[in-house]
Amino acid sequence: MSRPSSTIPSTIAALLARQGRQVVLLEKAQHPRFHIGESLLPGNRRLFEALGVQDEVDRIGMPKYGIEFVAPDGPLRTVVNFGEGWDPALDRAWQVRRSELDELLFRHAARQGAQTLEGACVTGIDFDAEGATVHARLDDGAPRRWRARFVVDASGRDTLLARQLDSKRRNPKHASTALFAHFRQARRLEGRNEGHISICWFEHGWFWFIPLADGTTSVGAVCWPYYLKQRDKPLKDFFFETLAMCPELSDRLRGAELVDDTVHATGNFSYESTHAAGERYLMIGDAFGFIDPMFSSGVYLAMQGAFDGADYVATALDRPAALPAARRAIDRRFRDGPAAYSWFIYRVTNPTIRDMFLHPKNVFRIKQGLMSLLAADMRHGLGQRLALAMFRVVYYAISIGHWRRTLAGWRRHREAARDHGPLRGETVLRTE
Numbered sequence: 026m027s028r029p030s031s032t033i034p035s036t037i038a039a040l041l042a043r044q045g046r047q048v049v050l051l052e053k054a055q056h057p058r059f060h061i062g063e064s065l066l067p068g069n070r071r072l073f074e075a076l077g078v079q080d081e082v083d084r085i086g087m088p089k090y091g092i093e094f095v096a097p098d099g100p101l102r103t104v105v106n107f108g109e110g111w112d113p114a115l116d117r118a119w120q121v122r123r124s125e126l127d128e129l130l131f132r133h134a135a136r137q138g139a140q141t142l143e144g145a146c147v148t149g150i151d152f153d154a155e156g157a158t159v160h161a162r163l164d165d166g167a168p169r170r171w172r173a174r175f176v177v178d179a180s181g182r183d184t185l186l187a188r189q190l191d192s193k194r195r196n197p198k199h200a201s202t203a204l205f206a207h208f209r210q211a212r213r214l215e216g217r218n219e220g221h222i223s224i225c226w227f228e229h230g231w232f233w234f235i236p237l238a239d240g241t242t243s244v245g246a247v248c249w250p251y252y253l254k255q256r257d258k259p260l261k262d263f264f265f266e267t268l269a270m271c272p273e274l275s276d277r278l279r280g281a282e283l284v285d286d287t288v289h290a291t292g293n294f295s296y297e298s299t300h301a302a303g304e305r306y307l308m309i310g311d312a313f314g315f316i317d318p319m320f321s322s323g324v325y326l327a328m329q330g331a332f333d334g335a336d337y338v339a340t341a342l343d344r345p346a347a348l349p350a351a352r353r354a355i356d357r358r359f360r361d362g363p364a365a366y367s368w369f370i371y372r373v374t375n376p377t378i379r380d381m382f383l384h385p386k387n388v389f390r391i392k393q394g395l396m397s398l399l400a401a402d403m404r405h406g407l408g409q410r411l412a413l414a415m416f417r418v419v420y421y422a423i424s425i426g427h428w429r430r431t432l433a434g435w436r437r438h439r440e441a442a443r444d445h446g447p448l449r450g451e452t453v454l455r456t457e
Contacts, residue, residue, distance in 0.1 A: 030060050030123065032324055033310040034179035035130035036331035039076060041338060042138035049171055050134055051145040051161055057124035061205060061291070063235050063243050064089065064222050064321035067107050067115040068401025072328045078133050085126065086119025087220040087238040092399065094382045095273050097226035102273070103383045104218060110396035111405045120220055120235050145169065147185060150176055152305050174305070175338055179331075181311040187298045196295035199371055200441070201230065201317050202253040203291050204264045205245030207284040212277040213242065222321065226379055227270045231319065234274060241284055244274065247317065249441035253290065264288045301359045302337060302352050309334045309359075316363045317370045325401040326362045333358055365398060368417070375434045377424045381416075389415035
C-alpha cells in the first residue's frame with residue numbers, strides 16, 4: 026500500500042500556477058491520509074514563507090528547537106539546538122502530522138490557481154514530440170487522460186517515471202527498514218525541549234521519538250533489513266520487543282497507549298534515478314531518489330527541489346535553447362543535496378559518529394557546521410564547508426585511533442547493506 030506525499034507536488038504546482046501557467050495536480054489518494062515523515066528542519070521555514078503558508082504551518086506544528094541523542098548502552102543523553110549553527114535565527118522548525126501538512130499545501134495549490142483532483146491514480150505517461158499524454162484511473166474506475174506540454178513526477182516511492190524509464194538504481198551503500206506507530210500519553214522532554222526529536226541508538230539501528238502538537242507521539246525503529254527478516258511473531262509484539270532494547274524509550278512509553286492498535290512496517294531501501302530530467306519531464310523528491318530519514322532532511326530537500334524544479338519547467342517551456350545547461354544543473358543539485366547528508370547517514374551506526382554526536386565539541390567549528398547542516402542551512406560558503414570537512418578529518422582520526430572498532434563496524438555495515446531483498450517502494454508489510 027503506497028501513499029505518496031502531496032507536499033512536493035503541491036509546492037511545485039503552486040509555484041507554477043503563480044507563473045500564470047495552466048497546471049493540473051493529480052493526487053492518488055483522498056485527503057486527509059496518513060504519511061510518515063513528520064519532522065521538519067529550520068530550512069523549511071523560508072520555503073513555507075516563500076509559499077505564503079508559514080502562519081498556517083505554525084498553527085498545526087509542534088515547535089522543534091533541536092535534537093536529543095541517546096546512547097545505546099547507558100544513561101548518556103545529549104541535547105543540541107539548531108540555534109548553535111551558523112545562523113542563530115534559524116533556531117526552530119516543526120513536528121507536524123503529515124496528513125495535515127499535505128492537505129494544507131494541496132488546498133493552497135488550488136487557491137494559487139492549480140486545478141486539483143483527488144483520487145486520480147496515474148497509470149502511465151506517453152511522450153511525443155509535442156508533449157505528453159497522461160493516463161489515470163479515478164477512484165470509481167473511470168479512465169481519464171490529459172495532454173500536457175510538461176510532466177512533473179512527484180509520485181514518491183511509487184517512482185512512476187523511474188520505473189517506466191527503467192532508470193531507478195538501488196544504492197549499494199545503504200539499506201534499512203522501519204517499524205513505527207503512534208502513541209498517546211508518552212512521556213516527553215520538558216519545557217522548551219518538549220518538541221525535540223529524540224534519536225536513540227540500539228543494537229540493530231536507531232529509533233525516532235517525535236512529539237506532535239495533538240498530544241500523540243510518533244515512535245519508530247529504523248533497522249537493518251536482516252533484523253526485520255528475523256521476525257517470528259506478530260508485528261505488534263515484534264515492535265514492542267524491539268522497543269524494549271532501548272531502556273529510555275521503554276520508560277517514556279510506560280503507560281502509553283498505542284493509537285488504533287496499529288503498527289506499520291516499511292522498506293526504506295535507498296535508491297536514485299540515473300537522471301532527474303528530460304525535455305518534457307522532471308522527477309522530484311522520492312520520485313527521483315530516497316535516502317535514510319535519519320536527519321529529517323527529506324521534506325526540505327524535496328521542497329527545495331520543487332522550487333528548483335519550477336525554474337527548470339519555466340526554462341523548458343520558455344527558453345528551450347537553455348535547457349541542456351539547466352538539465353545538467355538540476356541533476357547536479359538533486360544529487361548534491363542528499364550527498365551532503367549521506368556521508369553522515371552511511372556512518373550513523375558507527376561508534377565513532379555516535380561518540381562525536383554524544384560528546385559534541387566545537388573544535389575547528391565542527392559543531393557549528395554540523396548544526397547548520399542539521400538545520401538545512403548551507404548558505405555560508407567556504408567557512409561552513411571547511412567546518413564540515415574538519416568534522417570528517419576528526420572522524421577519520423578517531424576511527425584510525427580505534428581501528429579494530431572501526432573495522433568491525435565497517436564489516437557489519439557492508440554485510441547489512443547487501444541484505445536488500447527485492448527493490449520496491451514504500452510498502453506496509455502487515456499490521457496486526
